[in-house]
Structure formats: structure tokens, C-alpha cells
Amino acid sequence: MEEADRILIRSLRLFGVELPEELQSLREFSTEMIVEAVVRCLHVIDPSLVSGISHMLPPGMSARFRIGMSLAQACQDLGFQGEVGYQTFLYSSEPDIRQLLMFLVEKLPRDSSEDTDQPIGKSGALQRAIAAKIREQLSLPWMPPSCRTARLQRMQGCCLMRHFHTQRLVLPEKCPFASDTVSSDVRDFYEKYLPTVTAQVSRRAQLAASLLERSLADVSGVQEREAEWKSQGLASRLSYEEYWQRKHQRLQKRVQEQLRQCSQRPTGSQFSAGASEDLMDTLSRSRQEQGKGSRSTPTERFTFKPELASSAGLMAVAVESLPSSRKLDQDNRTQQEEEVTSLQQQLEQLSVQIEEAGAEVKKLNLGLMQVEDGRKQSELHLAEKEDVMKVKRQTVALLSDAENNLSKLQLVVESSTKRIVHLASQWEKHRVPLVEQYRELKKLHQSRELESSRRLSDIKEIHEQIRAAAEEAKCKELLYKQLLTDHENLPKDVSRAAYTQRILEIVGNIKKQKEEITKILSDTKELQKEINNLTGKLDRTFAVTDELVYKDAKRDEAVRKAYKYLAALHENCSQLIETIEDTGTIMRGIRDLEEQIETEAGKRTLSNLEKILEDYKCIKQENMTLLSRIREG
Structure with a gap:
């Protein structure tokens, strides 16, 4: 124990x-x-x-x-x-x-088989180191900032905390020293002009966050690429390079199509320029029809030039484009303002008219489309009626010589029937081998489809097995590294041979005890067998002796006394055997009682009773204290 x-x-x-x-x-x-x-x-x-x-x-x-x-x-x-x-x-x-x-x-949880939720490998060692560091920091009492030493300031202060800000890092996509994968210009850029990672961030504290974000983006990209290849690439039955090359070509065609469509659409500036020119022509014609406004000739000259103004800012450009050196009187200014106001009103009216004309044009276009549809339908009906009329005209022409035409028609029908039968027989001759060939090809195609599906499923299973084997190998490698690290961290002063020798000694003692117990059991069985044999022999000997002596006791007085002595001896021996058996039973009871005494001594009954009495006194004292408090309250 x-x-x-x-x-x-x-x-x-x-x-x-x-x-x-x-x-x-x-x-x-x-x-x-x-x-x-x-x-x-x-x-x-x-x-x-x-x-x-x-x-x-x-x-x-x-x-x-x-x-x-x-x-x-x-x-x-x-x-x-x-x-x-x-x-x-x-x-x-x-x-x-x-x-x-x-x-x-x-x-x-056992050390040899880690819990399923606990990580293994370098990450597990890192987490255990972090946990040990946190336990060490939590074991230290909290101190106010004014009483902290330099070490406590580093552990309990906020000087090492940083915000998670990242910057985009430019890293080589491939190995810059491999001449077969990277061109010379790109390699020169990587070697001479690309700054190092530490120089690409504006602050030193953002370096770790930026590297973490870039690494996460690379890992997620690789995972998405592998997932797409397993879900869609294998089903396409293409090789890995062909699948990604075709996807790249499809993306290029889509981008080119989008650019082509965008280049064919009219831009807003072109539309506004055309609308402005139409609007300026309309304004010029309306102004010429009215024949007024001769006082402000310069204003007209600047107002109706389409090269200088647009439809939305026509009057403002006309006013701003007047020569600033000319000095006008107050009357001229007033007249110009009135004329500008009238022109603005005319412009608004023309805009309304243009909108109304546009709506009317839309209605007319809609009516024109409806008329076109009706015309096309009428032409179709007319063509159908002309066909019917042609057939009827031919029928009427044939009615004049009905018998001859009927006989001719009968001959044509018979010849057509014979021709159809002949063609049917020829088609049947060609159809039978074609049908058989079609069926054979169909069966072959189905078998190939089944074979390809089976091979595709086998390929997927092999990929899964490879992935599982890779993960298992990775886990075993991490476990090996962790066990190696744990072995290196174990104390070197402890001798493994001493533990091995100790275990071997314990095993040897157990084996020796088992041998002694087996020997004792065998001796006990042999002794019991010998006792049983002696008991049986004694009973048989007494029975034979009793029978012989009893026969002689009827005739001889001395033999009768010997018979009495023999019976007393047998009775005393039986009592002696019973006494020995009772003594053995009592000895076994004594040993059992001794073991019970040892067990009770191990339970520390006396000390527990003393503790119970002390606890009872404490509880009684606490109850009295509580009662006194209640009475005082």
C-alpha cells in the first residue's frame, strides 16, 4: 500500500x-x-x-x-x-x-493520451507556456501604479498593448531565385526595388498584425482553391492545370465582353452635347420667327452661339461672356435683364414643349408598332387565303375532265404507294444494322459512363484517404515533436534505470507472493486429502476391530473389557479431533478479529470521535452565540 x-x-x-x-x-x-x-x-x-x-x-x-x-x-x-x-x-x-x-x-486526463480538446505540437506547447505565464502573473498580488516596480509595470501595465492595425504587404508570389518560374524583370524588381517587410509598414507595431492578416489571406485562398478543385475540378474530368487555365480564359473573355459593352454605350457628355445642339437650333429658329430684340444685338450674338453654352446654363454663359470693359447705362442694363428674363421664360416653355413632343413621339412610336403588327398579321392571313384559293382553282380546272384526271390521279397514287413500299423496304434494310449499332454504342457509352463514375468515386476516395493519411501523419509528427520536447524538458538527474529496477522488484515480489500463495494452497489441499484419508482409514479400522472384538466379547470377559476400552478410546479420539477443529476455527476467528481491529485502527475511530466531540462543542458554542445575537437584536 x-x-x-x-x-x-x-x-x-x-x-x-x-x-x-x-x-x-x-x-x-x-x-x-x-x-x-x-x-x-x-x-x-x-x-x-x-x-x-x-x-x-x-x-x-x-x-x-x-x-x-x-x-x-x-x-x-x-x-x-x-x-x-x-x-x-x-x-x-x-x-x-x-x-x-x-x-x-x-x-x-492522462499525460500519454492528451484530451481531445487540448492541442498538440508546437501550438500546444505555446498554449501551455502562455497558461503558465498567466498563472504566474495571476499569482502576483495587484499593486497600485505608484507602487509598481519595473517588472510589475511590464506585467500589470498597459505599455505593451497595441491596436490591431494592418497595412497591405507586397510579397513575392514565387521564389525570386528560380529562373524558370520568374522572369528577369520581376526578379530584378524583387531583388533591387521591393522594400523589406519591415520597411513597408509605417509603424513598427503594425508589422505583426499585417503579417498575420497576409498569412490568413494566403491560407484561406489555398483552402478555397483546394475546395473548388475537389467539388468542381474533379467532376470536370480535366487535369489540375487545364481546369485552372480554362477558368482563367473564361474570366478573361467575360472581362473583355464587359469592356466591349461599356465602350459601345453612349456617354452622358455625348448625349448632353447633342441635346444642347438641338435645343440651340430650336431657340435660334424661334428667335428668327419673332424678329424682335434688335436693341441687344451683342446679347443675341452671344446667346445663340451653341459653341459657348449648354442647354442648362445658356443665359448665365451669355451674361458672363459679355466684355467686361464695356460700360453700359442703367437703362441698357435694365433692358438686358428684362430680355434675359423673357428668354428664360421662352426657354422654359420650349423645354415643356420638348417634353410634350417627346411623350407624343413615344405614343406615335407605340401606335406605329401596333400598326406594323397588324399589317404582318394581315399579310399572313392573305398568304394563307391565297394558298387555299390556288388549290381550289386547280381543283376547279381539273373538274372539266374528271374521269381522265381521276384515273391519272389513281395511277399516281398507286405509283406513290409502290414507291413508298420500296423505300420502306430499303429503309428497313438500312435501319436494322443501324439500330443494332446504335444499341451497341449506347451500351458501350453506358458502360463507359459507369466506369468513369466508378473511377471518379475511386479518385475521390483516394483523395480522402490521402488527406486523412496526411492529417494523421501531421498529427503523429506533431505528437512526436511534443513528446521529444517533453522528454528534453524532463529532469535529467532522475535515473530511468532506478525506476525500472524498482518496478522489476515490485513485479518480482508480487510473483514471489503468488508462488508462496500457490504453494500454501497446494500444501493445504494435500494436507486436507491426507486428513480425509486418515479419517476414512480410522473409521474403517474401528468398524473392523469393533466387529471382531464384539464377536469375542460374548465368550470372554477380558475381551468384553477390551471392547469397552476400545469404545472409550474411539470416543476420546473423536472428542480430541473436534477439539482440534474448534481450536482451528477459534484461531481463524482471532485472525479475522485482528484484521478488523487493524481496519478499525486505520479508520481512526477514536480520533474521529474526539473530532466529532470538539466539532459538537464548536457548533454548540456557535448556536449560543447566534442566540445571544438574536436576543440582543
């Missing part, structure tokens, strides 16, 4: 239970150690079972009882089949605690 206790104590220390170095057996565990070990094991197994439960026992007895009941309920929820209650923790016995701790240690 001492060796099992040492292994159990070592396992508890590995999972964060603080135990003294000189502790060697569960017999030396105190109540505080037991509660701490159980709470920490439950927290590692399932943190939800011990949420809100501290591993430190409170001083109050009522709170201790509540913690004991909570821990007992948590152990039962976890699947512990033994008897467990508050007394298991507060008034513990060595066998019960050993059984409970062995159950909890078996439930803990």
Missing part, C-alpha cells in the same frame, strides 16, 4: 495539489489536505461540479458541513459507487479516502 500511496501522492502533485515533501502515505493526510485534493481533482475533471467551492476549509463548522455535502454530491454525480458523505472528508478513514482518491485520479 505504501508504494500505491506514493504513486497516488505523485499524481496529485502533478495536478496542482500542494502537499508536503515528507508526506509518504495517505495515513498522514489531514482534513484540509483531503478537501484540497478532492476539490482540485474535481476542478480538473469537470469545473462545473465545484463551481463556487473553495479548496480551503472555512473556520465555521456549519460551512464545513456544507462543503462536505457538496463534495459528496459532486463525487456521486461523477459516478463514484462507494459510500461517500460529509464524514468521508471531515472524519476520514484511510481505506475510504484511498478508494475515493484512486477513483478521482483514474478520471483525470
Whole structure:
């Protein structure tokens, strides 16, 4: 048991239970150690079972009882089949605690097989290092900023925190030193003109964020490319290079088509220029028809030039384009303003008229389309009626010589029938081999389709197997690296040979004990067999002797006394055997009682009774204190 206790104590220390170095057996565990070990094991197994439960026992007895009941309920929820209650923790016995701790240690995650949620490899080692660093920082007490040392300022201050700002990085898409994949101009650009990654960011703090974003974009692009190839590329039955080359060509054609369509559309400036010219021609004609406005000849000259103004800003350009050096009187200015106002009104009226004319044109175009549709339908009806009329005209022409025409028609029908039969026979001769060939080709095509589908499914399965094998190999490689790192981090002063020798000694002792037990059992069986043989021989000898002596006892008085002595001897021997058997039974009972005494001594009944009495006194004192407080309140 001492060796099992040492292994159990070592396992508890590995999972964060603080135990003294000189502790060697569960017999030396105190109540505080037991509660701490159980709470920490439950927290590692399932943190939800011990949420809100501290591993430190409170001083109050009522709170201790509540913690004991909570821990007992948590152990039962976890699947512990033994008897467990508050007394298991507060008034513990060595066998019960050993059984409970062995159950909890078996439930803990093993070092050799990591939990499924825990990462492995370099990432797992990094996460464990981060967790250790966080635990180290959390173990330090918080200090106000004015009392922090330089180390605490780095650990508890915000000087190392940075915002996640990124910048676009330009990196070589291929190896710049491979002459067969990169042209000389691109290689010269990479070698001479492309700045380094550290020089492409404006701030040093943005370098890590930019690299992370670029790496994530590259990884996601590769994953999307592989997913598209597995979903669409394999179904296209093309090679990897042909599939991406055709996709690139399709994208180029689509872009060229879009550019061609955009280049053929009329731009807004062309449309506005044409509309402006039409509008200026209309204004000129209306102005000439009116024949007024002779006073402001310069204004007319500048207003009706289509090269200088557009339809929206006609008057403003005309006013701004007047020579600034000319000095006009107040009357001329007033007349010009009035004329500008009248021209603006005319422009608005013309705009309204243009809109109305446009709407009328649309209506007329719609009516024209309807008339065109009606004309086409009338032409179709007329053509049909002309065909019918032609047939009727020919029929009427044939009615004049009906008998001859009927006989001729009969001959034509018979010849046509014969010709159709002949053509049918010829077609049947050609159709039969063609149908057979078609059926054979169809079967061959179906078989090829099935074969190609089967091969495509086999290719997909092979790809899946390759991917699974690659992932498994990657996981095993990471596991190997992690185990190698753990092996390097293990203490070198511990000799593996000593542990091996210790294990071999334990195995040898167990084997020796098994041999001794087997020998004792065999000796016991042989002894029991010998006892049974002697007992049977004794019974048979007594029966024979009794029969012989009894026959002679009827005739001789001395033989009668010998018979009496023989019966007394047999009775005394039977009593002696019974006494020996009773002595063996009593000795076995004594050994059982001694074992029970040892078990009860291991349960520490006396010390637990003393603890119970002390706890009872404490509870009584707490109750009296509470009653006094209630009375005072």
C-alpha cells in the first residue's frame, strides 16, 4: 500500500495539489489536505461540479458541513459507487479516502493520451507556456501604479498593448531565385526595388498584425482553391492545370465582353452635347420667327452661339461672356435683364414643349408598332387565303375532265404507294444494322459512363484517404515533436534505470507472493486429502476391530473389557479431533478479529470521535452565540 500511496501522492502533485515533501502515505493526510485534493481533482475533471467551492476549509463548522455535502454530491454525480458523505472528508478513514482518491485520479486526463480538446505540437506547447505565464502573473498580488516596480509595470501595465492595425504587404508570389518560374524583370524588381517587410509598414507595431492578416489571406485562398478543385475540378474530368487555365480564359473573355459593352454605350457628355445642339437650333429658329430684340444685338450674338453654352446654363454663359470693359447705362442694363428674363421664360416653355413632343413621339412610336403588327398579321392571313384559293382553282380546272384526271390521279397514287413500299423496304434494310449499332454504342457509352463514375468515386476516395493519411501523419509528427520536447524538458538527474529496477522488484515480489500463495494452497489441499484419508482409514479400522472384538466379547470377559476400552478410546479420539477443529476455527476467528481491529485502527475511530466531540462543542458554542445575537437584536 505504501508504494500505491506514493504513486497516488505523485499524481496529485502533478495536478496542482500542494502537499508536503515528507508526506509518504495517505495515513498522514489531514482534513484540509483531503478537501484540497478532492476539490482540485474535481476542478480538473469537470469545473462545473465545484463551481463556487473553495479548496480551503472555512473556520465555521456549519460551512464545513456544507462543503462536505457538496463534495459528496459532486463525487456521486461523477459516478463514484462507494459510500461517500460529509464524514468521508471531515472524519476520514484511510481505506475510504484511498478508494475515493484512486477513483478521482483514474478520471483525470492522462499525460500519454492528451484530451481531445487540448492541442498538440508546437501550438500546444505555446498554449501551455502562455497558461503558465498567466498563472504566474495571476499569482502576483495587484499593486497600485505608484507602487509598481519595473517588472510589475511590464506585467500589470498597459505599455505593451497595441491596436490591431494592418497595412497591405507586397510579397513575392514565387521564389525570386528560380529562373524558370520568374522572369528577369520581376526578379530584378524583387531583388533591387521591393522594400523589406519591415520597411513597408509605417509603424513598427503594425508589422505583426499585417503579417498575420497576409498569412490568413494566403491560407484561406489555398483552402478555397483546394475546395473548388475537389467539388468542381474533379467532376470536370480535366487535369489540375487545364481546369485552372480554362477558368482563367473564361474570366478573361467575360472581362473583355464587359469592356466591349461599356465602350459601345453612349456617354452622358455625348448625349448632353447633342441635346444642347438641338435645343440651340430650336431657340435660334424661334428667335428668327419673332424678329424682335434688335436693341441687344451683342446679347443675341452671344446667346445663340451653341459653341459657348449648354442647354442648362445658356443665359448665365451669355451674361458672363459679355466684355467686361464695356460700360453700359442703367437703362441698357435694365433692358438686358428684362430680355434675359423673357428668354428664360421662352426657354422654359420650349423645354415643356420638348417634353410634350417627346411623350407624343413615344405614343406615335407605340401606335406605329401596333400598326406594323397588324399589317404582318394581315399579310399572313392573305398568304394563307391565297394558298387555299390556288388549290381550289386547280381543283376547279381539273373538274372539266374528271374521269381522265381521276384515273391519272389513281395511277399516281398507286405509283406513290409502290414507291413508298420500296423505300420502306430499303429503309428497313438500312435501319436494322443501324439500330443494332446504335444499341451497341449506347451500351458501350453506358458502360463507359459507369466506369468513369466508378473511377471518379475511386479518385475521390483516394483523395480522402490521402488527406486523412496526411492529417494523421501531421498529427503523429506533431505528437512526436511534443513528446521529444517533453522528454528534453524532463529532469535529467532522475535515473530511468532506478525506476525500472524498482518496478522489476515490485513485479518480482508480487510473483514471489503468488508462488508462496500457490504453494500454501497446494500444501493445504494435500494436507486436507491426507486428513480425509486418515479419517476414512480410522473409521474403517474401528468398524473392523469393533466387529471382531464384539464377536469375542460374548465368550470372554477380558475381551468384553477390551471392547469397552476400545469404545472409550474411539470416543476420546473423536472428542480430541473436534477439539482440534474448534481450536482451528477459534484461531481463524482471532485472525479475522485482528484484521478488523487493524481496519478499525486505520479508520481512526477514536480520533474521529474526539473530532466529532470538539466539532459538537464548536457548533454548540456557535448556536449560543447566534442566540445571544438574536436576543440582543
